[in-house]
Amino acid sequence: MILAELLTLKRSDEAGLAAQLTHQLRALMSGGQIRSGAMLPSSRTLSAELDVARNTVIHAYEQLAAEGYLRLAPRRRPVVADDIEQRFAKPAPAPRRDAPRKPQLSPWALQLSGSDWPLSYQAGFRPLRPGLADAREFPHEIWARCLRRSALRRRFNDQTVINRPSLREALRDYLEISRGVRAEADQILILPTAQAALTLIAATTIVAGDAVWTEDPGYPGAAAAFRAAGADVVGIRLDQWGMMRTRAARTPKLIFTTPSHQHPTGRVMPVARRTELLAAAEPGKTWIVEDDYDGEFHYDSRPMPALQGLDREGRVLYLGTFAKATTADIRIGYLVVPPQLARTMEIAQRHLGLIASVHVQEALAGFMADGHFLAHIRRMRRIYRSRRDSLAAALARHLGPVLAAEVPPGGMQLIARFRDGAADQSAVTRLVAAGVEVRALSSLALERPHDHGLLLGFAAWRENEIGAAVRIMANCLTGKRAARG
Ligand SMILES: Cc1ncc(COP(=O)(O)O)c(C=O)c1O
Structure with missing residues (x-):
C-alpha cells in the first residue's frame, strides 16, 4: 500500500502540515x-506524493524519531522502531474481582478475608467504642503550628534519616522519666503504628513454627502479626494480675504482654509477676514484647515502671503508640529494642518500608520539646479519669443488677460482665443496633471464647454522652426506660 493513500492533509488546518503529518503517522504506527x-518512503518521495514541501516531511520524521517511533540514518529510508507493538499493545483486561485467584495468594492472605479489623470507621457518633482517644480534646491549633514549622524547616533539607534524632531523643527522655524505660536514642525506632512494631518484631525474630505466647483474651493485632510470620500462637489465660504463670513443653520464642494495662481487662501486672516473667524468659531463647499502648493514662496511683526498665539482659522489646496519647490520626508508633538488635532492626525497618513521615516526626519532636505533649496527657488523664468514674457510676445506677463493672486503675476502657454469666454476643448485637458500639469480650479470645462481657470505651466521650449511652444500654438490656441522671 502506498503510504500517501493513508494520509489526508488539510491545507486549511491550523495545526499546520508538519503537525498533521506527524499526528497521522503516529496514529498509524x-x-x-x-x-x-517497516520502511517508510524517503522524505523526497513522500513530499512528492503528498505535494508538500520536503521540509514538512523531514520535520515530521525528526519529531517521530525523537519520540522513539522511527529510526533515522543518513541516506537511508526511515524504519519503524522495533518495539512499537509492545509499546502499544492493548492492556490485558483488568482481572474480575470475583475471578478465582486463590492459588496466587499466601495462606496468610487467604485467611484475611475473615478478618474483622475495619478499614474505615463508620463516621458519626459511635459512643463507647473502645480503644479511642478523644480527638476533640487534642490541641489541633498547636499541632498545626508544629506541622507547619516542620514542613518549612524541611526546605533546607538537612540529611534525611529515617528515624529522626530529635524525636528519638524526645522519646528517650519522656520514656525514661515517665515509664522507667532505659535506652539510648539509637535503640528507638519510629514507626507508622504500634502494629508496625509488631510486624517488624515478627519478621525479625520468628521462624515458622516457633511458639509465641500471648495473653488470652488479648490484643488480636499481636496474634495477627505473629501468625503472619508463621508462629504457633498459644493463648495464656489471665488471673487478676495478668498473664498467668505457665509451664509449657516448648520454650516460646516470644512472649507478648501488656503489663501496664492488660488489653482488654485493664489489669496492672504487679512487680513480682513482672520479675517472674523476666525470669521465665531465658536470655538468648525467649524475647519479651511489652506493649505499653496506653501507659500514659493511670488514675489511682503512680504507674508501674515498664518491664523494659527491670530487664538487665536485653530481652525486652518495648513498644508504644501516639494513637492513644494524642489522636489516632497521628499515626506514629515506636519500638525500643535491646542494644544488640538496634542495627539489624533498623535495617529491617528500612527493608520493610516501615518508615514514618519525616514531617510528622519533626512536628511531634517539636510538640514534645515545647511541653505540649506532657501538658496534653496531664489534662487528658484528669478528663479520662472522670469519664471512667462517670461510666462506672452510670452502669451501677442503671444496670447495677445486670452488669458488674471491673473498674481499671488506668487505660481507656472497662469491662462489664453479666451477673448471671450470660454470653455477650447477642447483647452486643442489640446494643450496636441501638447505637452503642460496645465490643464483646469473647471476640478477643485467642481460640475458644471463655470469658464473656462488654468492653466499653470511656475515653472518647463526654460525661453527658456516656450517660446517654448507658441509658440506651439499660433500655436495651432491661427493657426499662432509664431515668436521666
Ligand atoms: C494493645 C494495643 N496495642 C497496640 C495497638 C495499636 O496501636 P496502633 O494503632 O498504633 O497500631 C492497640 C490499638 O488499639 C492496642 O489496643
Whole structure:
C-alpha cells in the first residue's frame, strides 16, 4: 500500500502540515497499520506524493524519531522502531474481582478475608467504642503550628534519616522519666503504628513454627502479626494480675504482654509477676514484647515502671503508640529494642518500608520539646479519669443488677460482665443496633471464647454522652426506660 493513500492533509488546518503529518503517522504506527521494521518512503518521495514541501516531511520524521517511533540514518529510508507493538499493545483486561485467584495468594492472605479489623470507621457518633482517644480534646491549633514549622524547616533539607534524632531523643527522655524505660536514642525506632512494631518484631525474630505466647483474651493485632510470620500462637489465660504463670513443653520464642494495662481487662501486672516473667524468659531463647499502648493514662496511683526498665539482659522489646496519647490520626508508633538488635532492626525497618513521615516526626519532636505533649496527657488523664468514674457510676445506677463493672486503675476502657454469666454476643448485637458500639469480650479470645462481657470505651466521650449511652444500654438490656441522671 502506498503510504500517501493513508494520509489526508488539510491545507486549511491550523495545526499546520508538519503537525498533521506527524499526528497521522503516529496514529498509524500506534494503531498497528504500520508495523515494526517497516520502511517508510524517503522524505523526497513522500513530499512528492503528498505535494508538500520536503521540509514538512523531514520535520515530521525528526519529531517521530525523537519520540522513539522511527529510526533515522543518513541516506537511508526511515524504519519503524522495533518495539512499537509492545509499546502499544492493548492492556490485558483488568482481572474480575470475583475471578478465582486463590492459588496466587499466601495462606496468610487467604485467611484475611475473615478478618474483622475495619478499614474505615463508620463516621458519626459511635459512643463507647473502645480503644479511642478523644480527638476533640487534642490541641489541633498547636499541632498545626508544629506541622507547619516542620514542613518549612524541611526546605533546607538537612540529611534525611529515617528515624529522626530529635524525636528519638524526645522519646528517650519522656520514656525514661515517665515509664522507667532505659535506652539510648539509637535503640528507638519510629514507626507508622504500634502494629508496625509488631510486624517488624515478627519478621525479625520468628521462624515458622516457633511458639509465641500471648495473653488470652488479648490484643488480636499481636496474634495477627505473629501468625503472619508463621508462629504457633498459644493463648495464656489471665488471673487478676495478668498473664498467668505457665509451664509449657516448648520454650516460646516470644512472649507478648501488656503489663501496664492488660488489653482488654485493664489489669496492672504487679512487680513480682513482672520479675517472674523476666525470669521465665531465658536470655538468648525467649524475647519479651511489652506493649505499653496506653501507659500514659493511670488514675489511682503512680504507674508501674515498664518491664523494659527491670530487664538487665536485653530481652525486652518495648513498644508504644501516639494513637492513644494524642489522636489516632497521628499515626506514629515506636519500638525500643535491646542494644544488640538496634542495627539489624533498623535495617529491617528500612527493608520493610516501615518508615514514618519525616514531617510528622519533626512536628511531634517539636510538640514534645515545647511541653505540649506532657501538658496534653496531664489534662487528658484528669478528663479520662472522670469519664471512667462517670461510666462506672452510670452502669451501677442503671444496670447495677445486670452488669458488674471491673473498674481499671488506668487505660481507656472497662469491662462489664453479666451477673448471671450470660454470653455477650447477642447483647452486643442489640446494643450496636441501638447505637452503642460496645465490643464483646469473647471476640478477643485467642481460640475458644471463655470469658464473656462488654468492653466499653470511656475515653472518647463526654460525661453527658456516656450517660446517654448507658441509658440506651439499660433500655436495651432491661427493657426499662432509664431515668436521666
Ligand atoms: C494493645 C494495643 N496495642 C497496640 C495497638 C495499636 O496501636 P496502633 O494503632 O498504633 O497500631 C492497640 C490499638 O488499639 C492496642 O489496643
